[in-house]
Structures are given as C-alpha cells and as structure tokens.
Amino acid sequence: MNKKICLKDIAQKVGVSTALVSYVLNNKKEGRIKKSVAEKIREVAMELNYRTNQIAKSLKTSKTNTIGLIVADISNPFSSGLARIIEDEAEKNNYTVIFGSSDENLQRSNKLVDTFLNRQVDGLIITPGENTAPQVISLLKQNIPFVLVDRYFPEIKTNYVALDNFKASFTAIQHLANCGYKKIAMISFETKLFTIQERKRGYIAALGKNGIVFDTKHLIEIGNGDMKTNVENAINDLMSPDQPVDALLFASNAIATHGLRHINALRIKVPDQLALVTFDRTDAWDLFYAPLTYLDQPLPEMGRLATKILLEAIEGNNTITQLNLTAELVIRSSSVIPAHQKRSFKKPLFSPPKLEV
Amino acid sequence: MNKKICLKDIAQKVGVSTALVSYVLNNKKEGRIKKSVAEKIREVAMELNYRTNQIAKSLKTSKTNTIGLIVADISNPFSSGLARIIEDEAEKNNYTVIFGSSDENLQRSNKLVDTFLNRQVDGLIITPGENTAPQVISLLKQNIPFVLVDRYFPEIKTNYVALDNFKASFTAIQHLANCGYKKIAMISFETKLFTIQERKRGYIAALGKNGIVFDTKHLIEIGNGDMKTNVENAINDLMSPDQPVDALLFASNAIATHGLRHINALRIKVPDQLALVTFDRTDAWDLFYAPLTYLDQPLPEMGRLATKILLEAIEGNNTITQLNLTAELVIRSSSVIPAHQKRSFKKPLFSPPKLEV
DNA sequence: TAATTTTGTTTAATCGATTAAACAAACCAT
DNA sequence: ATGGTTTGTTTAATCGATTAAACAAAATTA
Numbered sequence: 001m002n003k004k005i006c007l008k009d010i011a012q013k014v015g016v017s018t019a020l021v022s023y024v025l026n027n028k029k030e031g032r033i034k035k036s037v038a039e040k041i042r043e044v045a046m047e048l049n050y051r052t053n054q055i056a057k058s059l060k061t062s063k064t065n066t067i068g069l070i071v072a073d074i075s076n077p078f079s080s081g082l083a084r085i086i087e088d089e090a091e092k093n094n095y096t097v098i099f100g101s102s103d104e105n106l107q108r109s110n111k112l113v114d115t116f117l118n119r120q121v122d123g124l125i126i127t128p129g130e131n132t133a134p135q136v137i138s139l140l141k142q143n144i145p146f147v148l149v150d151r152y153f154p155e156i157k158t159n160y161v162a163l164d165n166f167k168a169s170f171t172a173i174q175h176l177a178n179c180g181y182k183k184i185a186m187i188s189f190e191t192k193l194f195t196i197q198e199r200k201r202g203y204i205a206a207l208g209k210n211g212i213v214f215d216t217k218h219l220i221e222i223g224n225g226d227m228k229t230n231v232e233n234a235i236n237d238l239m240s241p242d243q244p245v246d247a248l249l250f251a252s253n254a255i256a257t258h259g260l261r262h263i264n265a266l267r268i269k270v271p272d273q274l275a276l277v278t279f280d281r282t283d284a285w286d287l288f289y290a291p292l293t294y295l296d297q298p299l300p301e302m303g304r305l306a307t308k309i310l311l312e313a314i315e316g317n318n319t320i321t322q323l324n325l326t327a328e329l330v331i332r333s334s335s336v337i338p339a340h341q342k343r344s345f346k347k348p349l350f351s352p353p354k355l356e357v
Numbered sequence: 358m359n360k361k362i363c364l365k366d367i368a369q370k371v372g373v374s375t376a377l378v379s380y381v382l383n384n385k386k387e388g389r390i391k392k393s394v395a396e397k398i399r400e401v402a403m404e405l406n407y408r409t410n411q412i413a414k415s416l417k418t419s420k421t422n423t424i425g426l427i428v429a430d431i432s433n434p435f436s437s438g439l440a441r442i443i444e445d446e447a448e449k450n451n452y453t454v455i456f457g458s459s460d461e462n463l464q465r466s467n468k469l470v471d472t473f474l475n476r477q478v479d480g481l482i483i484t485p486g487e488n489t490a491p492q493v494i495s496l497l498k499q500n501i502p503f504v505l506v507d508r509y510f511p512e513i514k515t516n517y518v519a520l521d522n523f524k525a526s527f528t529a530i531q532h533l534a535n536c537g538y539k540k541i542a543m544i545s546f547e548t549k550l551f552t553i554q555e556r557k558r559g560y561i562a563a564l565g566k567n568g569i570v571f572d573t574k575h576l577i578e579i580g581n582g583d584m585k586t587n588v589e590n591a592i593n594d595l596m597s598p599d600q601p602v603d604a605l606l607f608a609s610n611a612i613a614t615h616g617l618r619h620i621n622a623l624r625i626k627v628p629d630q631l632a633l634v635t636f637d638r639t640d641a642w643d644l645f646y647a648p649l650t651y652l653d654q655p656l657p658e659m660g661r662l663a664t665k666i667l668l669e670a671i672e673g674n675n676t677i678t679q680l681n682l683t684a685e686l687v688i689r690s691s692s693v694i695p696a697h698q699k700r701s702f703k704k705p706l707f708s709p710p711k712l713e714v
Numbered sequence: 715t716a717a718t719t720t721t722g723t724t725t726a727a728t729c730g731a732t733t734a735a736a737c738a739a740a741c742c743a744t
Numbered sequence: 745a746t747g748g749t750t751t752g753t754t755t756a757a758t759c760g761a762t763t764a765a766a767c768a769a770a771a772t773t774a
Contacts, residue, residue, distance in 0.1 A: 002499055002500050004760095006759095006760055006761080007760065007761065007762095008760080008761095016723075016724085017723070017724050017725080018724095018760085018761080018762095019723075019724065019725080019726095019762080019763075020722085020723060020724075022761065022762060022763080023723095023762095023763090026762085028762095028763085029722090029723095031721085032720090032721060032722060032723085033721095033722065033723085034721085034722065034723090037722085037723090051471070051474060051475050052475055052760090052761075053416075053475070053477060053759090053760050053761065054475040054476045054477065054761095055412055055415045055416050055421065055476065055477050055759090055760080055761090056416050056729090056759070056760035056761040056762090057760080057761055057762075058412050058729095058761090059410075059412050059413050059416050059728095059729050059730065059731090059759090059760080059761075059762095060728070060729050060760080060761050060762045060763090061729085061761085061762070062729075064412065066455075073441065074431075074437050074440050074441050074444060075434070075437045075438045075440070075441035076437075077432070077434065077437075079437075080431050080432045080433075080434075080436075080437035080440075081432045083431050083432070083437075083456075084430065084431050084432035084458060087431060087456070087457060087458060088458075091457070096455055096457075096472055096473075096476065097455065097456065097457075098423075098453055098454065098455045098456075099440075099444070099454065099455075099456060100444060100448070100453075100454075101441060101444060101445075114408070115453055116453075117408060118408050118409055118410070118411040119411045119412065119423075119453065120410060120411065120412050142359055143359050257640045257643075257644070260643075260644050261643050261644070264643070264644070264646075264648075282640075282641070283614045283639075283641050284639070284640050284641035284644050285644075286614075286617075286618050286621070287614070287617050287618070287621070287641050287642075287644045287645040288644040288645075288646075289621075289645075289646040291621075361730095363729095363730055363731080364730065364731065364732095365730080365731095373753075373754085374753070374754050374755080375730085375731080375732095375754095376732080376733075376753075376754065376755080376756095377752085377753060377754075379731065379732060379733080380732090380733090380753095383732085385732095385733085386752090386753095388751085389750095389751060389752060389753085390751095390752070390753085391751085391752065391753090394752085394753090409730090409731075410729090410730050410731065411731095412729090412730080412731090413729070413730035413731040413732090413759090414730080414731055414732075415731090415759095416729090416730080416731075416758095416759050416760065416761090417730080417731050417732045417733090417758070417759050418731085418732070418759085419759075
C-alpha cells in the first residue's frame, strides 16, 4: 500500500501548520486566510492527491455520515428497491449507506444493530422482524435516531413509514367483490407482525362489508418452513375440486411468485377459474399470461420519507413521525370480471396466444 | 444522545488503566493478567453496556473491516443477488459492506470510489462500467485491494470473477441451432464493455459453426436512451412480417423483461413463432407462459469467490486471480423444437391454458 | 504615540482506542 | 543476599483530523 497523504504532509510541503491546512480545505475562517497561502495549500493538496481520512474526521466530530440499513433480505425486490431509493436520497445529503439482511432472524438482527452502532452510524433505517420489539425499545432508550419502514409496532412510539395495510387489503378485496367473486381466499404469513395482521384484518373486514361470510379455511397463514411447499399446499387446499375458491389475494411478492408457479403447473385459468390480486410490484407480474392486479406500495415515497425523517432526527429533531401511506391498486387482467358473468367491467390488457403445443 | 461509554469509564470504575481494559477486552496478554481483575473488567464493561468505538479502533489500526461494493444498480436482481452473497460472506469474516449504485455513470462511479476510499474501506468489489478503465488503473496504482465482478478489462491485469461470456452465448446459440432454428437474432447493448463484446462474439461464432450466415440486421445493439422503447423497436424490426426471425437471445435480464412484455403485447407465440433464450435468472422467467430458457450465472459462486479473493488481497496476497466461470444453460419451454418440426426434442414444462377472454 | 482592532497563523488539546516499552513487585536460583 | 525471571500493570506515544484559544504582526483609531 502506498503511503497515505495526510494533512501533515501538505502542511510540511507548504510550510504551514496542519491547522491552517484544515481550515483551508474545509473552507473555514474564509476571510482570515491569505489568498496566496490558501491557493498554495489547495494546489499542494491536489498535487499530492490528498484525500481526507474520514475515519479520523469522524472520530473527532462524532459524525460518520453513515446510515445503517437493515432489511429482511436485500435480494428481495422490495428490499433492494427500497435500498436503491435510500441510497440515492442519502447520497444527496452526503451520507453513505451500510446494509445488512436480517433474514427475519432475531440473532442476525441483533448482531447487525450491534455492528452498526459500534461503527457509530448516525442513524438506522430498519424493517423490523417479528419479536424485535425489545430491540426497538432499546434503541429508543439509547436515543439512537432511527426510522422503521414497512413494519412497525403500534404500541411503541417510534418514527415509521409504512403502508396502511388494512386499507390496502380492504381495497383489494372490495375490488374482487365488485367483480363478482364470492369465495375469496388469502394466503398470508403466520406471524404476529402488525403489518401482516392488518392485512388479515382488512381482508376479513372487506368480506363482511360485502356480505361474505369469512371462512377460516380460506385464510391460509403459512409458517416458517419451506415457503414453496407451504404455498403449494395452500393452493392445493384452496383449489380442492369440491370447494374451490374463485379469487385469491397474495400477501407478499414472495408468496405470489411461488403461487403463480404452482398455478401455472396446475393449469388453473386466471382469472376465469381463479382471480388473483397480490401485494407488491415486480416486473414478474407483467410476464404472467394474465398480468397481475397488484397493490403498488409507493416505494420511492417510502424510501424518500424514511430517509428524510431519519436525517431530521439525526439533526436533532425530536418529533415522532408516523406515516401510513396508501397503496395503489393497479387493476389488470388477473382480476377482471369472469367471462361467464357477462358484465363488461374492464377489458384485460393482454390475453395469451393459444398455443398448439 | 446518552453519554457514550468508553474504555476510560470502565478503567476508572475498576480502578485500572485503559491499557489494561483494552488488553482484557481484546483477549491480549492472556496469561499475564490477574484473573480476578480481568473478570472485574468484563463485568463492569457488561454493566455499563460498553461498546467499542469502531471508528477509534479503525483509526489506530488502519483497518476498518469494511468492504465497498459498487454495482450498476442495487435494485437490479443481478446486483442485489450478488450483494446478498457478498454480505453473507463478508459477515462470516467479520466485515461490513457499504454499497453504491453507479448507474453506469462515470461521475457517479468516480464519486463512489472516492467516498469509499475516504472512508478507508479495506477493499472494493466493483462491477465496472464502460469507460471506467482509468479508474481501475488508478486503483491498481494506489495499491488498493479490489476485485472486479461480472465485468473486467482484458487488457488490465486485475483480479476478477466473471462469466465466460463467449462460451455462454455460444452455448445458447448452439442450443437454438440444435433445435432447428435458422434465423437467430440477438438483442444486446451498444457498448465497448468486454463482457458484452464477448457475448456478441459467441453469438456470431456459434452461428458460423452451424453454417448460418451472420446477418447484421439480426444483431441489434441498443443504445443509451429509453430501454423500453429501444427494445420494443428492436423486436418490431426483428419480427417485421416480411423477414421475421425465429429465435432470439436476450443479452441481459433487463432487456429480456422489456422484451417479454412487448412479445406479450404483440401476441407473438413462444416458442412456435419465436424461440427465446436469455441471460440471467430471475423469478420472472417462470411466470411467462413459456418458461424461459436461460443462462444461469453462478451468482453464489461469483459472490463467494469475489469476496474470498478480496479478503486474501486485503491480507496481503499479491497474486492476481482471474476467473471465468461457466453459465449453465437451463432449457425450458421457450426454446424447444417448434411443433411444426415434428421432432420431439423436449416437452415444454408448461403450456398456457386457452382463455375465452 | 499608545492603545485598540484586525488579520493571519500556530499551539495544543481532543476524539477513543491500541500497543511498545517501561516499571514495580514478587519469585527463584545460586 | 544478589542478580535474573516472571508476573502484573501503567505510561505515553500514536492514528489523522478538528478547533478553541493563544499569539504575533499589521492596520486603524484616538
């Protein structure tokens, strides 16, 4: 490794103190420094290819200009989409992002928070996992600036930016009911996460509102095991020949992806046999032969707001901001009124070619 | 913010020097320290909820245990998939990852490298963009440990982990030729990036090998503008009624995603009218009615190897490692022998239902 | 001319750890 | 008893910046 250039090297070469060099390079004491000297310092800094040692600076100023981002899994499009927005927003404000995936695992999550705090991040943006409430409370006690995104704990008074999940589910189910579907199922997660509970609540409430009796068999909450298998079993159950449902809401992109694969394999016709709506947006929804109707979470807004709130908290703003944004229901072919109902509600945007395979 | 606990606080409370505290907490001078004192120190550290200030430690040791990751766009599944592997691998070795998206933009890329170096990252993993060769050379000159992934410059002697892109393209085209396709097109990027050039070279070589004359009109290299429009135009051209091609290779997941949307819109029948193969793997390929045949890049291996090589370089290993891994061609419905050819080569895994929309 | 202000720069402490070297006390051997 | 080890701990320099305070010289004011 080449010797690193530091303030002292510049100071020596110019023949001044390091203090002066620091003042010049940070544009402090503007009026006080002789133009010629300042110029010379800048010149030499350039010539020696000086770069500030951000670590030393951080130590002195107790400011790292770093945000710690903890998501469930950076390879999930929801997380990586969010990460991208946060990165851009942070960059605009001269912050850098360090990230980690919690994998919905308490130990990992704790370790990440620990690592990030040791590194003196100025603040955290977190998608908290199940059972991480104590961790969140501990952050609060330590007065660490942080914002929760996507998920939050209604009983803990923290900053958060999330969806109005009740409303989102409600809207989706209302739409399916409007289209005439009667046996509307949902595949969700078995979890105490408020976010998911709210989606369930919205589902049940919307059924009630439309005079549909909630059948517990139609709400399948999959557990921790192999998601693929769980989703497949769920769909097999819901589509059992004796009592098949006619519409289905997926509670996340991951569930939907597995679900769609299985629906393909079973050659279930969408939307005629089964209408579909899913949470989240991915490119994949466009490629399904009946492009999926989905609840579009305003990711850019979530990311921007979360970063903004965090940076304000870092600046010392102590007010708590809690935002529940509205998902937009983007209606497409997977959930239009089934053909046999004859009412023209909305044409599918695309119908697949008939293949002679 | 609560007062932060430092070594001195522990030292004072126990009544020893900070040096001793440091030795104990770092398990140094194992045999030399009185058991009772060591115990007391650990106890008090726990009690005060001490956490090392990694910044101070880094300053003293000139080691941040941080890797800088620069990808094209963290929200692209290729990048985020890679990021996830690198994160895990780094974590195992007690490293943290900071990341940034270059957006294929030289300025952004330069700024990221700059920021990361200011932060004294121990090393970098980079997917270099077009025209970043000077940047890479500069890193080399500065003796900064780094590894290129996915892309590299054949004329610059650096560590890299990438694909054998020539071979990958060649394999894909060979497969299409084997299936009996004659008019095989490719949609790629207009770029000098070696990675992409190699994909082109493989395409042309494989055509030649199969006695197909390379028609320049069949290789469309899209420019910088709006990718969606560019891809749509490309497909319109290739499928013009007078001279439609019968097979198509997409040079990236982004191109493929846009392409598939348009192919859906045009109601082109895959694979009968047009066989498809694409680079990269995404969940989306499964949801297309004719699941896509794709060149699966060994992302986990790439990520793991890149991290391993980087960490070794950080440890002082000066040997240069250059790896060209092999993509696996995963053959599925989008590229089987067309029905009218009557030769049964491989059954499609899935055929779409016929809808009465 | 002396006192005061302004201009330009340096001194030195500090952030929170690490670690070589120094030191003191106890132990051992001859 | 004397010198040499061993054991246990402290001293103090250091990493590379920042910045309040001190200082010196020049300019201004009275």
